[in-house]
Amino acid sequence: MNDLSALAVAVPSATLPLEVDSLVKRFGNVTAVDHISLNLSAGECLGLLGPNGAGKSTLIRSIVGRVIPDAGRVTVFGFEAGSAAARETLGWVPQEIALYPRLTAKENLHSFGRYYGLTGSKLNEAVAWCLDWAALQDRANELVRNLSGGMKRRLNMAAGLIHHPRLVLMDEPTVGVDPQSRNRIFEMIEALRDTGMTIIYTTHYMEEAERLCDRIAIVDHGRIVALDTKEALVHNAFGSSSQVLARFEGADGKVAVWVAEHGGRMADSPTDSTAQFTVQHPSEIAALLDGASAAGLELMDLSLRRPNLESVFLHLTGRELRD
């Protein structure tokens, strides 16, 4: 795991798109955000991963200025979060479809543009850019309530970018959309990254974070428990080790005893006889196979798996349900 304070001094603070310093937010007895510190460099895409109730949304809302912190400070391009200047530079794509269903796509964009003070040709240009970016030109005059789920999601994102912000917060923008729409949304975000926009991306999908984000912060119990690139996170959590999954014939206690003696653990299900071992080098697999054979266990299946972001996530946040 990285030293977060060391990361914070890497870039001159005055130019940073986002600085979060020892942020604390409590709701009654619950500490939703617990001394979080976080800095973002210009053009960076940071992924925020965490179980439900980890504090991601409170962190995002603190950055938008919709939550008043109990302690700590948040600045956006040097401006206090929630100030008029900070709002100007910030775009927010909420998780909900926060649109007016009885207005058309174009009318929605016009409305949100006006809320940011855009008028005349500037507003028209911004609306045209958003429709083009979201690939909704041919549905511009369709009522939002008649659009498909994917189209609504894309429009929801476009509405957060109508004023051309320099930092965008995206809160699970792909929830409930089909694979085609997700892919289209990835392309839209990649296009934004190419323009040098700074992005914070909240998601439950590991592959999205892996594909889109330069760095990933894993949040749990209101704290950032890890923050680094994907490769560094995996390396920090598992080193160079790999996981070996071995499935044995039968599900009796003999298998479990032998697995425990060899440093492995059985899968969570009691009816399954799949065991999981951590090896530093693939050559260790041969010894495992020999040992199983000597113990009289019949091996049905064997696979080698490199740890990924999901492994890190489960390793750091545990497997128990949070809902």
Place this chain on the structure above:
Amino acid sequence: MVSLRRDRGSLVLSFVVPIAFFSMFAIIFGSQHDTVGRVKIIVADQDQSRASQQLVKGLENEGSLVVLLKPAATKSQPQPADYTAATAEAAVKAGDVSVALLVPQGFGDHPIAFGGGAAGPAIQLLYDSSDQIAPQMVGGLLQKVAMTSMPATMAEEGMKYSEQYIGSYTPEQQKKMKDGLEQLQALQSRQDAGGAAPAASGASGDGGIIAVKPRSVVGENKNNPILSFEAAAVGVMFLLFTASGSAGALLEEAESGALDRVLGSRIGMTGLLTGKLVFNMLLAFTQLTLMFVWAWLVFKVDLPSHIPGFVVMGLCTSFAVAAFGMLLASMCRTRAQLGALSTLLILVMSAIGGSMFPRYLMPEGMQKAGLWTINAWAIDGFTKVFWRDLPVTALWQQVSVLLAVGIVLFALARRIARRWEYA
């Protein structure tokens, strides 16, 4: 059943509203079985004769009338003068009372109009034709009072007629009649001092024993006296419904997350609410304008002659109802709650505020309660404009109240809307 129990809005609409309304109507109309509504009238006695004073005293003793002989004392006028013909007429025009009686000079010489024709000047009954009940009631009571409060006057007048048409009495007859008359006058004085009127013998209407000349001083040239009242009364009620429905857009925005998004933009909560207030106010004003234009085109309500008053009252009323809608929307959590609360409040306000039936039909307590509603002030203002033809300056009271109500309600709405602002 479970769904209904969990939907408090529907529950309230289903059970509480009907009971609330039944109770309200029972209070308004049920009370009239027990107590007769007291009608406030002005009496200007220009004659000051014994007969006129007896008549006034008789009217004052009448339980169903409140007789005003002079305006209420104020700081600037601690001892106001008695009403004159001019001030009495002005008071009716201003809507202070619905009826004024002018007892003319010379009334006492020939107070009784035997045979339907008056030998002396007739009492003038000035009335406001927007109140169709009070003039009838006062006219009847006037005849009753003449019968019961002025027996000596009637006898005296009978003797005069007798002498005029039959011939002079002998001195002996004259003495007997004089003695009888004195006894009658003494009896009448005792009754007056006791404050109780003799048993009623029934009121007569037209062609009674006192000559009465009714004259409408408000609305005499109107096409239909009740139309402009109805336009205002119904209009205000529907403005309240429209305003609360339109303000409910705020709840939809909060529910969808659009409100969060808007508040994350340049617009603050005050700006957002002010924008909605202005929109809802203009919407209400447009609705009111359409209604009065329709009333003008189809029902001949005279809108063109009252444009300034209409605009002033229309804008003030629209402001107050828009603020009312904003307050309701900010108080409620869901559309269903808003629907239930607004229906309940608006129907109650409309019932006691005069949108469903004129307030002068209600008991005095209910009339006073009506002053807590937007409806009552708005209807009073529109009535002043369209019915009494009063200038815009005469609307200061209604304008002040409606503006104050609007400001207070909007300030409350802004205060309550803080719950959406920050966590």
